[in-house]
Amino acid sequence: MDRIDAMRVFVAAVDEGSLAGAARRMRRSAAAVSRAIAFLEGHVGAALLHRTTRSLHLSEAGERYAIACRRVLTELDEADMLAAGERSAPRGLLTVTAPVAAGENVLGPIVAGFMDAYPEVSVRLNMIDHPVSLIDEGMDLALRISHLADSALVATRVGEVRRVVAASPRYLESHPAIEQPSDLARHAIVAMTHFGLETWSFPPVPGSAVPRTVSFTPRLVVNTIRAAAAAAVEGRGVTRLFSYHIAAELAAGSLKVILDRDEHEPVPVHLIAPPGRLSVPKVRAFADYAVPRLRAHFAQLCPPPLKSL
Template identity: 40%
Template sequence: MDTIDGMRTFVTVVKEGSFTAAAGRRRMSTALVSKYVGQLEDHLGVRLLNRTTRSLTLTEIGAAYFERCQQILDDLDELESSVQDRHASPRGTLIISAPVTFGELYLTDVVARFLAAHPDVRIDLNLTDRFVNLVDEGVDVAIRIAELEDSPLIARRLAPARIVVCASPVYLKRRGALRYLNDLEKHDCIVDRNFRSGSLWQFKEDGKQKSIQVDGRFTVNNAASVRRMLLADMGVGLIPTFAVGPDIRQGRLKILLDAYEGSNLGVYAVYAHNRHLAGKVRAFVDFAVKCFGASPEWDQY
């Protein structure tokens, strides 16, 4: 066993919480993962992990070794990347996290085109609306749709993400039009918990912040589900245009209250740092910027 391979396997076991999960991540058998960790312990002459049938915990010396291993492996990866980037095309596994709806509608197509252009790259795409800690979870790039706050992370804007109020023509015919923010209080509003303000919808009028508390019978944490409820004539929704652009263009949904400015968020690629930035990360972010741009297809209506 190569010591570096043993260290990588050990770190993966700790991060994944089990030999089986680590085997899946490392693309090797569970038996081989266990063998590598055992050989590493024999080489060091210490026990790194306490193993039972139900749990896996670090020993005191194992915890200290784990921290140093992570730093050594990160430094080694940076060194290799800085050398390889000078002479080679992007290669290796790129781990990406992205919101579910945006990932399904747009990012997966970009990933497919990127993989076709870079045959030496593998991509592990994790679609989740959960906030992901890049460093703790080993993610190379996270796609975030937000107004980004100050952060040690590096962020590149890929595209705008306008937030609009929508409803179907059938719903509006049944319940009446909306002209003012206060009209929302009379309507069934579909609430997306992915917005931090929840049912307190935020707008701007003449540059001034305005908020209105809405109510409705359906709450969810997914923009695609909000869209389906809108198309089912079930209410009024606050939703990003990337989720409903084609529906607006084809008349299935109508933008409401356009005299009021909703949140203008951005689609960002976020990564931990740019010192010796891995070529695969740089190449993917550059590629995504070109694919989306300042006037993305979802705003063409």
């Protein structure tokens, strides 16, 4: 049996979460998928998957082997593309990852337009709210909303977002004025994990180097951006999110940004790729298509805070 082909079957099983899913994706029989996995397990001398009637899980050896397989398969695909040179039109499977909200609201429509423009390219958009290793997971590109650590990754800046505090006009009209961060301690807070469940930090006052911290007992704790935004629109309290999370609500007037003179510096947004990956036609085509659209989108999401006007 061809080991490279068996690796593709193994990675498909891991991605789909089942042998039946791998069989559908690879258009093979379940027996053929099982034989490919058994071949690899015999080759490496260890169980790669723990299988039950309903699911499968990677063994410790399987986790390491899956990372290695993704890297090998990605490099092989890149070698094929590079060997074809300029004669090769964008084609094949493009894998992209992004935070959930950015993937649904920002990148998703761009991906749809790209697929219309490049019918020979299929896309797997992996939306998850924590960074993944592009190299270990075999990803082509990622949309990152954070300050990037120094690395070998190739980063193209496409915009920035503000970390804003917001509430509904109805809430603000019926509660004490919020003129400085310390006023928040007297208000109902709608909190979520990524932005602080019990404290929010703010930049130091002029002349100080110590950030300000506001402690609170949240009135409502949620674990999704949509839930936090919806609760704030309903007047349940004050919440903190990125500006792009509530761009529609701000435009509609159902939420209002407060304390904009006390915001942290904006958080940069980048499209990143592993070194060398942009030379692959499908990846280069997507970057060329997505970058100007991402820049246009993030530029219009939310006006700058008052302190920079």
